[in-house]
Amino acid sequence: MSVLEIRDLHVSIDTDQGTKEILRGVDLTIRSGETHAIMGPNGSGKSTLAYTIAGHPRYTVDSGSITLDGEDVLEMSVDERARAGLFLAMQYPVEIPGVTVTNFLRTAKTAVDGEAPAIRSWIKDVNASMAKLRMDKSFAERNVNEGFSGGEKKRHEILQLELLKPHFAVLDETDSGLDVDALKIVSEGVNRAKENTDLGVLLITHYTRILRYIKPDHVHVFVAGKVAEEGGPELADRLEDEGYDRYLSAATDA
Amino acid sequence: MSTQAPESPTALPEGQHGLRRHSDGAGAFVPVQTRSERFRSTSVGDFDEVTGREAVWKLSPVDRFRDLLAETLDGGPTPIDVVSAPGTTVAWVDRTEARTGRAGTPEDRAAAAAWTNTEQVLAITVDGESDENTTVRRHGFGSAPRAAHVVVEALPHSRGTVILDHSGTARLTENVEVVVGEGAHVTVVTVQDWDDDAVHLSSHFARVGRDATLKHVVVSLGGGVVRVNPSTHLAEQGSGVDALGVYFADAGQHLEQQVYVHHDAPNSRSRVSYKGALQGTGARTVWIGDVLIGRDATATDSYEQNRNLVLTDGTRADSIPNLEIETGDIAGAGHASATGRFDDEQLFYLQARGIPEDQARRLVVLGFLIEIVQQIGDSALEARLEEAIEAELRGGSAATAP
Numbered sequence: 168m169s170v171l172e173i174r175d176l177h178v179s180i181d182t183d184q185g186t187k188e189i190l191r192g193v194d195l196t197i198r199s200g201e202t203h204a205i206m207g208p209n210g211s212g213k214s215t216l217a218y219t220i221a222g223h224p225r226y227t228v229d230s231g232s233i234t235l236d237g238e239d240v241l242e243m244s245v246d247e248r249a250r251a252g253l254f255l256a257m258q259y260p261v262e263i264p265g266v267t268v269t270n271f272l273r274t275a276k277t278a279v280d281g282e283a284p285a286i287r288s289w290i291k292d293v294n295a296s297m298a299k300l301r302m303d304k305s306f307a308e309r310n311v312n313e314g315f316s317g318g319e320k321k322r323h324e325i326l327q328l329e330l331l332k333p334h335f336a337v338l339d340e341t342d343s344g345l346d347v348d349a350l351k352i353v354s355e356g357v358n359r360a361k362e363n364t365d366l367g368v369l370l371i372t373h374y375t376r377i378l379r380y381i382k383p384d385h386v387h388v389f390v391a392g393k394v395a396e397e398g399g400p401e402l403a404d405r406l407e408d409e410g411y412d413r414y415l416s417a418a419t420d421a
Numbered sequence: 422m423s424t425q426a427p428e429s430p431t432a433l434p435e436g437q438h439g440l441r442r443h444s445d446g447a448g449a450f451v452p453v454q455t456r457s458e459r460f461r462s463t464s465v466g467d468f469d470e471v472t473g474r475e476a477v478w479k480l481s482p483v484d485r486f487r488d489l490l491a492e493t494l495d496g497g498p499t500p501i502d503v504v505s506a507p508g509t510t511v512a513w514v515d516r517t518e519a520r521t522g523r524a525g526t527p528e529d530r531a532a533a534a535a536w537t538n539t540e541q542v543l544a545i546t547v548d549g550e551s552d553e554n555t556t557v558r559r560h561g562f563g564s565a566p567r568a569a570h571v572v573v574e575a576l577p578h579s580r581g582t583v584i585l586d587h588s589g590t591a592r593l594t595e596n597v598e599v600v601v602g603e604g605a606h607v608t609v610v611t612v613q614d615w616d617d618d619a620v621h622l623s624s625h626f627a628r629v630g631r632d633a634t635l636k637h638v639v640v641s642l643g644g645g646v647v648r649v650n651p652s653t654h655l656a657e658q659g660s661g662v663d664a665l666g667v668y669f670a671d672a673g674q675h676l677e678q679q680v681y682v683h684h685d686a687p688n689s690r691s692r693v694s695y696k697g698a699l700q701g702t703g704a705r706t707v708w709i710g711d712v713l714i715g716r717d718a719t720a721t722d723s724y725e726q727n728r729n730l731v732l733t734d735g736t737r738a739d740s741i742p743n744l745e746i747e748t749g750d751i752a753g754a755g756h757a758s759a760t761g762r763f764d765d766e767q768l769f770y771l772q773a774r775g776i777p778e779d780q781a782r783r784l785v786v787l788g789f790l791i792e793i794v795q796q797i798g799d800s801a802l803e804a805r806l807e808e809a810i811e812a813e814l815r816g817g818s819a820a821t822a823p
């Protein structure tokens with residue numbers, strides 16, 4: 168049983184116009200096996216939260232803490248966080264020319280586990296996961312994300328999730344831009360990871376659609392850099408009907 | 422994109438031996454000179470002393486190799502180790518027998534000095550069809566200035582790969598002629614894996630015959646000054662060239678390539694793709710890519726690109742593509758040039774998967790360069806070059822002699 172705790176997190180970025188505060192006091196606790204949906208309008212700071220957990224150098228933590236089983240995550244480098252069991256499925260995965268998926272996956276697995284995987288069972292695992300995600304075998308020899316469609320990139324993110332077996336996964340709008348078939352395939356992958364590894368999930372989404380396939384235990388509404396409301400799955404249903412308008416007018420009034 | 426500056430205000434037609442090119446008129450208006458009208462001669466005496474301001478020299482550190490611009494040089498044979506494919510022969514032959522001058526004529530004084538001073542020619546003849554490659558290891562040039570001349574001839578309808586593999590130290594100026602006969606498909610690779618103090622000035626001239634193709638690859642990793650200038654004459658219809666290059670400049674290294682493709686016949690095709698990385702103070706690279714699509718070269722298809730990855734401060738990469746088109750009827754022509762810093766988003770992505778920063782960096786750079794290496798088509802050489810590039814990234818010497 169692991170716990171990821173975010174306490175009173177304040178985060179800013181440097182822009183051409185000066186420092187911009189984006190997260191204004193985020194509190195969140197996720198335990199193994201739990202799925203938390205973070206829902207919020209565009210620009211509310213969802214990706215900022217995701218990137219800050221992963222340690223992207225662009226984001227400055229002004230105050231607050233992130234701990235994983237009591238260990239200070241903010242003290243860790245990006246790769247140390249990944250090796251500690253944190254995983255970020257990116258909203259916009261980058262292309263890496265000349266690095267094949269096969270090479271990338273094996274290198275990442277070796278780094279995360281601290282030793283090279285046994286070659287036979289590894290190849291079997293990769294092939295099985297790719298088949299379940301309906302990824303053609305030819306993907307293995309393609310360069311990472313190069314020429315991948317939007318849906319292929321997202322499947323590739325979930326493939327990594329399944330193979331690297333982290334303790335906690337932050338999924339940043341993994342559902343965006345997917346058609347229903349792809350959405351189902353990707354959701355099944357996340358659900359498999361949950362079953363197989365007792366994964367804790369922070370499911371960031373703009374839409375409620377994915378919540379039909381991945382059932383959240385908790386829903387947090389994110390507005391203007393902080394959690395505006397929290398509840399169970401019924402909160403998502405309400406958002407589906409009412410949208411974010413209610414929160415947005417409250418935020419601008421404040 | 423920049424326009425090719427002329428070497429002199431009064432360009433002379435090619436091959437007029439005995440005429441001297443003017444070098445006066447500095448600062449005077451100079452009309453744009455088409456690449457095909459550049460002065461050419463096989464005789465060193467036809468070229469003025471090099472000032473370093475000439476178009477062909479202005480980006481090169483000429484003070485580091487003045488000895489190679491001399492009237493007289495030692496042009497005798499040097500040690501070679503040969504592993505040849507069935508059907509391919511490698512031999513030293515007298516200049517007269519070698520039928521030199523079939524693929525091109527020097528355009529600068531260093532190449533002319535090499536031509537003038539070479540006594541024997543290293544003749545490599547590809548006949549038949551073979552999947553095996555022919556490797557000519559050239560080493561033991563020593564530290565005295567030298568001249569050389571290599572002729573690679575692919576006989577009509579032959580198929581093969583020739584690798585010129587350079588190591589050790591050298592002060593060498595040379596010409597390499599590549600004659601690709603009708604219907605032949607040949608790969609010529611030149612690997613510069615020299616010691617740090619080596620200077621290597623090499624002009625390659627290729628003539629590609631009807632329906633023939635040349636894959637030409639320049640790999641420059643080791644050496645103080647390495648300047649390999651490949652020119653390809655797509656002389657007959659249906660001819661094609663893939664001109665590839667990969668280079669990695671460390672502190673103090675100057676790696677240069679002036680690539681020229683002359684489309685001179687219908688339905689000819691060219692792809693020029695060079696990639697380089699620069700690391701360390703004083704690391705310097707130059708890439709100039711000239712493509713000329715002549716009047717008769719209708720329905721040609723050409724594309725040239727150069728990309729440089731800058732890994733540290735204190736480096737300089739020049740990248741100058743230049744396209745001249747003399748016919749309205751082409752199938753395609755394009756160019757791209759980019760010199761950029763390391764992409765931190767790629768680094769973040771890899772690190773976010775647990776890969777430590779230094780390893781992530783190596784993966785990205787290797788990935789960037791390996792795209793060229795993977796096109797060579799010789800798996801043993803590809804593996805060795807991949808290792809050599811990794812060694813460069815670790816900051817060590819290449820140390821890759823097989």
Ligand SMILES: Nc1ncnc2c1ncn2[C@@H]1O[C@H](COP(=O)(O)OP(=O)(O)O)[C@@H](O)[C@H]1O
Pocket residue numbers: 180182189207208209210211212213214215216
């Ligand atoms: N690179 C950036 N430069 C300038 N502003 C940014 C940058 N990244 C994010 N922001 C701003 O920070 C805010 C939050 O962005 P983000 O975290 O991406 O929100 P979300 O993921 O909820 O759409 C937005 O107002 C956005 O414009």
Ligand SMILES: [Mg+2]
Pocket residue numbers: 213214215258339340
């Ligand atoms: Mg976002």
